[in-house]
Amino acid sequence: xxxxxxxxxxxxxITFLLWLGNEGDNPLEYIGTELQYSAGAPNSDYAIVVKESxxxxxxxAKTPELVVNKGTYKIDFAYEADRExxxxxLWEQGSKxxxxxxxxxxxxxSTEFTLAKDAKQLTIKLxxxxxxxxxxxxxxITPRTIFYTDTYFVIVLFLVLNLLGYLLYKRHQDKPFAxxxxxxxxxxAGVALLATSPMFLTYLFDGDDLCYHLARMEGxxxxxxxGQIPVIIMPDALKGNGYLNAMYPYLFLYIGAxxxxxxxxxxxxxxxxxxxxxxxxxxxxxxAFRSMTRSRRTVILAVVLYxxxxxxxxxxxxxxxxxxTLALTFWPxxxxxxxxxxxxxxxxxxxxxxxxxxxxxxxILSATYVTAFCVIATLVFIVNVWKEKRYIEIGKAAGFTILxxxxxxxPFLYYYVRGNLGTNILRWSSYFEQSINPSNLVQSISLxxxxxFSLGLPLLGCFGIAVIYLICDRAKNRxxxxxxxxxxxxxxxxxxYMTTGYFPSMELCKNEFFNSVLTMLQFPWRFLGPACxxxxxxxxxxxxxxxxxxxxxxxxxxxxxxxxxxxxxxxPTDNIHMPYDDASAxxxxxxxxxxxxxIGLFYPHEWRIDGIEDExxxxxxxxxxxxxxxxxxxxxxxxxxxxxxxxxxxxxYIEMPVLNYAGYRAYDETGKxxxxxxxxxxxxRINLSGDGREHAINLxxxxxAGFVVADIVSLLTxxxxxxxxxxxxxxxxxxx
Numbered sequence: 001x002x003x004x005x006x007x008x009x010x011x012x013x014i015t016f017l018l019w020l021g022n023e024g025d026n027p028l029e030y031i032g033t034e035l036q037y038s039a040g041a042p043n044s045d046y047a048i049v050v051k052e053s054x055x056x057x058x059x060x061a062k063t064p065e066l067v068v069n070k071g072t073y074k075i076d077f078a079y080e081a082d083r084e085x086x087x088x089x090l091w092e093q094g095s096k097x098x099x100x101x102x103x104x105x106x107x108x109x110s111t112e113f114t115l116a117k118d119a120k121q122l123t124i125k126l127x128x129x130x131x132x133x134x135x136x137x138x139x140x141i142t143p144r145t146i147f148y149t150d151t152y153f154v155i156v157l158f159l160v161l162n163l164l165g166y167l168l169y170k171r172h173q174d175k176p177f178a179x180x181x182x183x184x185x186x187x188x189a190g191v192a193l194l195a196t197s198p199m200f201l202t203y204l205f206d207g208d209d210l211c212y213h214l215a216r217m218e219g220x221x222x223x224x225x226x227g228q229i230p231v232i233i234m235p236d237a238l239k240g241n242g243y244l245n246a247m248y249p250y251l252f253l254y255i256g257a258x259x260x261x262x263x264x265x266x267x268x269x270x271x272x273x274x275x276x277x278x279x280x281x282x283x284x285x286x287x288a289f290r291s292m293t294r295s296r297r298t299v300i301l302a303v304v305l306y307x308x309x310x311x312x313x314x315x316x317x318x319x320x321x322x323x324x325t326l327a328l329t330f331w332p333x334x335x336x337x338x339x340x341x342x343x344x345x346x347x348x349x350x351x352x353x354x355x356x357x358x359x360x361x362x363x364i365l366s367a368t369y370v371t372a373f374c375v376i377a378t379l380v381f382i383v384n385v386w387k388e389k390r391y392i393e394i395g396k397a398a399g400f401t402i403l404x405x406x407x408x409x410x411p412f413l414y415y416y417v418r419g420n421l422g423t424n425i426l427r428w429s430s431y432f433e434q435s436i437n438p439s440n441l442v443q444s445i446s447l448x449x450x451x452x453f454s455l456g457l458p459l460l461g462c463f464g465i466a467v468i469y470l471i472c473d474r475a476k477n478r479x480x481x482x483x484x485x486x487x488x489x490x491x492x493x494x495x496x497y498m499t500t501g502y503f504p505s506m507e508l509c510k511n512e513f514f515n516s517v518l519t520m521l522q523f524p525w526r527f528l529g530p531a532c533x534x535x536x537x538x539x540x541x542x543x544x545x546x547x548x549x550x551x552x553x554x555x556x557x558x559x560x561x562x563x564x565x566x567x568x569x570x571x572p573t574d575n576i577h578m579p580y581d582d583a584s585a586x587x588x589x590x591x592x593x594x595x596x597x598x599i600g601l602f603y604p605h606e607w608r609i610d611g612i613e614d615e616x617x618x619x620x621x622x623x624x625x626x627x628x629x630x631x632x633x634x635x636x637x638x639x640x641x642x643x644x645x646x647x648x649x650x651x652x653y654i655e656m657p658v659l660n661y662a663g664y665r666a667y668d669e670t671g672k673x674x675x676x677x678x679x680x681x682x683x684x685r686i687n688l689s690g691d692g693r694e695h696a697i698n699l700x701x702x703x704x705a706g707f708v709v710a711d712i713v714s715l716l717t718x719x720x721x722x723x724x725x726x727x728x729x730x731x732x733x734x735x736x
Contacts, residue, residue, distance in 0.1 A: 207320015
């Protein structure tokens with residue numbers, strides 16, 4: 001009882017401390033020099049002084065772009081001005097939504113504004129009149145309710161984990177878990193936390209593609225609230241014109257999107273997805289290796305080395321490539337799955353289904369790599385496949401994989417073939433220019449360059465172990481597993497070679513076909529992930545089988561683990577160890593970054609309708625004849641648009657500020673279907689009735705019939721898989 005009381009008191013104390021750390025309702029404060037200013041100079045009080053001598057009028061300072069939840073907020077602005085004409089403006093996605101003139105006789109300005117929907121790129125701009133002087137001292141944004149619910153989410157998560165731990169403890173008392181499984185579970189959780197630990201800093205690392213993945217997560221949230229599941233169109237993207245979501249895998253981003261619906265900040269939502277990717281990598285490596293070797297030490301080694309391998313860290317913290325990070329999570333299952341189908345335990349063909357599906361739902365290019373890997377492996381071991389009739393398992397794996405992912409494959413192929421999408425930007429990089437200097441492949445510590453592409457010393461150690469086994473041990477005890485590991489080692493070497501400048505990519509690019517393939521790949525370093533996985537399987541499993549290395553296995557295990565832990569030292573921290581700049585700061589750097597401050601959201605040109613540029617987008621209805629057409633109302637909520645108009649002549653039309661992706665439908669006020677035409681800049685155009693009466697156009701995005709069928713098939717496949725698992729578990733209990 002004493003222990004229980006202490007435990008309960010500890011829970012309450014920790015919960016209280018978490019609550020005390022809540023920053024969600026803290027104001028965002030920017031002194032003059034913290035704003036993004038394009039004119040003027042700072043004075044001794046860190047204010048920005050703008051004088052007419054700068055010969056510039058208009059926006060001279062602004063806040064970073066913020067992702068802000070809908071609600072009411074207050075602006076407080078301290079300033080000095082000696083002329084009229086200075087203005088505070090509110091902008092969202094490049095469009096002005098409000099403006100307030102500043103009174104030169106006052107030194108403080110306050111106002112409230114309300115956001116009817118979540119803002120993607122909210123910015124407050126300070127405009128200079130061009131005459132006199134304008135001193136920008138301090139700008140504060142205060143929520144009337146709360147910016148985000150991060151603290152409450154963490155508290156709920158903490159309590160849920162404690163409840164789950166208590167239930168597992170009670171279960172352990174009734175039927176004790178095996179000690180080795182408990183230790184393994186702790187190692188997996190610890191490695192996942194360790195891999196995520198650099199993100200415990202209060203701000204986001206600004207990776208190359210981070211802004212795009214944040215935009216995807218935010219867009220999926222908007223699509224869910226719009227009633228789309230699956231989410232095909234991001235309704236509020238590109239100034240409300242919409243952006244196609246079906247071309248980039250997004251299943252796992254639903255996790256972050258649901259957190260955003262609960263008003264968790266976009267930064268913490270992203271970090272949760274990354275943590276789950278780290279946890280998933282450890283779990284997948286654990287089960288994949290455990291299915292191929294009985295050595296528990298090898299399994300633990302694989303969990304640590306794979307989860308903490310340098311290339312994963314480069315993807316997470318430098319490149320910000322969430323898609324490839326998620327895809328790497330499932331590579332161990334792919335490697336184990338194709339082994340079991342071709343050579344191993346054929347009943348474990350479902351490993352490949354899970355692995356391939358995970359990759360496909362993470363990153364399209366990685367899915368093509370997996371496809372190529374599976375095809376090559378099948379061709380290499382085709383004799384064994386034919387002799388043992390393993391093509392049945394190949395058919396099962398391929399069939400279930402296709403059916404399970406049909407809900408994504410069908411829309412992707414439909415828009416890819418018929419969507420008139422811009423794809424040239426996907427080939428912007430030549431292969432050779434991004435190749436790696438071979439000397440960098442051994443790098444594990446980088447103090448000066450946060451972006452490095454390396455196998456790392458532990459993986460090179462695995463390669464050395466594999467070579468020793470091949471020279472000294474393999475001839476004594478050759479098995480099918482050895483043949484497969486030999487294949488993996490060769491594949492790892494080839495893939496590593498293809499990342500370097502010694503690979504003749506420049507010569508190959510002279511051929512039209514190879515040039516098309518290599519420019520599509522963009523970056524040769526993409527091969528590092530699969531190469532690392534292949535080498536790890538070969539070295540790790542052969543370490544457990546080697547008789548020559550048997551006396552040194554403990555030392556090798558400790559050495560490889562120790563070297564791999566140094567990977568964490570490569571993550572830059574900008575030498576910032578405290579969240580606050582000084583003791584009197586009201587809002588930390590972390591507080592601002594939780595709303596994507598200085599990162600923003602970005603919608604790339606690939607997968608837009610071909611030719612669409614940001615500057616060509618409009619946010620208002622365009623009419624063909626201003627003299628005869630009057631638009632009296634236009635409302636948009638998600639992909640639901642309603643326009644009321646009157647036209648006094650036939651042959652007129654209006655164009656909606658919505659990109660014409662397939663799937664939109666239009667109806668008049670009576671429910672009659674209207675024809676959607678292609679307008680200027682690919683906007684949706686509707687011909688009008690010229691009878692002089694008021695009419696309404698109701699536009700709504702709805703799924704294509706084929707998409708619905710694909711969704712149903714995938715859902716039924718999930719039901720079948722769950723039923724099969726249930727039957728197998730039931731049989732297992734009966735046997736026990």
